[in-house]
Amino acid sequence: MITDNQHRKSKQREKILELLQGTQIHPTANWIYDQMKQEFPNLSLGTVYRNLNILVEQNKVKKIIAGSTFDRFEANLGEHCHMICEKCGVITDFEIGIDSSLISQVEENLECKIRHHKFDFFGICKKCRNQ
Amino acid sequence: MITDNQHRKSKQREKILELLQGTQIHPTANWIYDQMKQEFPNLSLGTVYRNLNILVEQNKVKKIIAGSTFDRFEANLGEHCHMICEKCGVITDFEIGIDSSLISQVEENLECKIRHHKFDFFGICKKCRNQ
DNA sequence: TCAATAATCGGAATGATTACTATTTATAGA
DNA sequence: TCTATAAATAGTAATCATTCCGATTATTGA
Numbered sequence A, B: 001m002i003t004d005n006q007h008r009k010s011k012q013r014e015k016i017l018e019l020l021q022g023t024q025i026h027p028t029a030n031w032i033y034d035q036m037k038q039e040f041p042n043l044s045l046g047t048v049y050r051n052l053n054i055l056v057e058q059n060k061v062k063k064i065i066a067g068s069t070f071d072r073f074e075a076n077l078g079e080h081c082h083m084i085c086e087k088c089g090v091i092t093d094f095e096i097g098i099d100s101s102l103i104s105q106v107e108e109n110l111e112c113k114i115r116h117h118k119f120d121f122f123g124i125c126k127k128c129r130n131q
Numbered sequence C: 001t002c003a004a005t006a007a008t009c010g011g012a013a014t015g016a017t018t019a020c021t022a023t024t025t026a027t028a029g030a
Numbered sequence D: 001t002c003t004a005t006a007a008a009t010a011g012t013a014a015t016c017a018t019t020c021c022g023a024t025t026a027t028t029g030a
Helices: A011-021 A027-034 A045-057 A101-110 B011-021 B029-036 B045-057 B101-110
Strands: A062-064 A072-076 A080-083 A091-092 A113-124 B061-066 B072-074 B081-085 B091-094 B113-124
Touching: A011 A027, A011 A045, A027 A045, A045 A062, A045 A072, A072 B113, A080 A101, A080 B101, A091 B101, A101 A113, A101 B081, A113 B091, A113 B101, B011 B029, B029 B045, B045 B061, B045 B072, B101 B113
Parallel strands: A080 A113, B081 B113
Antiparallel strands: A062 A072, A080 A091, A113 B113, B061 B072, B081 B091
């Protein structure tokens, strides 16, 4: 049984997706690697990266680029924004009412086709404020 | 005469700022390096990076992180969004009416302090569409 | 079960950025 | 203007996330 027409089943990839679906912390490749080491003692970091890219390609996971030197990933596929704490680095999801006419407004102005968008907020999170 | 309390004047840094202020292409460090090579034959790429970081620190330049493996920079300090073409990589600036109540809405919901935000749109630019 | 070939591991390569050090240059004060 | 101080530079080495590669292992359709 093949999961899709492109890729065979892989225990490692399944575990990566499962880990991403079970956390809110928007992990790095290295965090995933550390979590998996016990179950897959011979795991290679390259395997984590390759499978993350496959999952992104399959639209099961999204890559977050948030000003760090490294990428982070999430399995939350719903429309949402990120608030990135500039002190502790924590990323918090939240939903926001984006006016859908905004997209067509941009498309008309620039005569382009918008496929997706990203709204990020940077600041100091609740926890860091209270310190 | 010192330009600010932190840094002495440097011909290289002045030229970097001048280049950024004179272009719309949101250059990379390497592009700046190439442009400067004739005027500064012994220029070091490290000098470009160090000065770009100083200019960002001085709020004269902004760093753009737009999904590439490398950073890009701009001297357009006004509030604006970016439309990044997923085919050719061109970044186009445009102004958009961001409801200012949006920020306070986020701050209230998450009990955080927002310092800045970034709204990016990804798609296919006018030029690439017509090909 | 078996052949085909995708996925893995381990390590080497890549590429953007930063760090280090000797030398050069800008600046403040005499 | 001259000089001492320390910042800025050039050149190169180091760093670090990510990708690539070749040999081995695992998954799949027949």
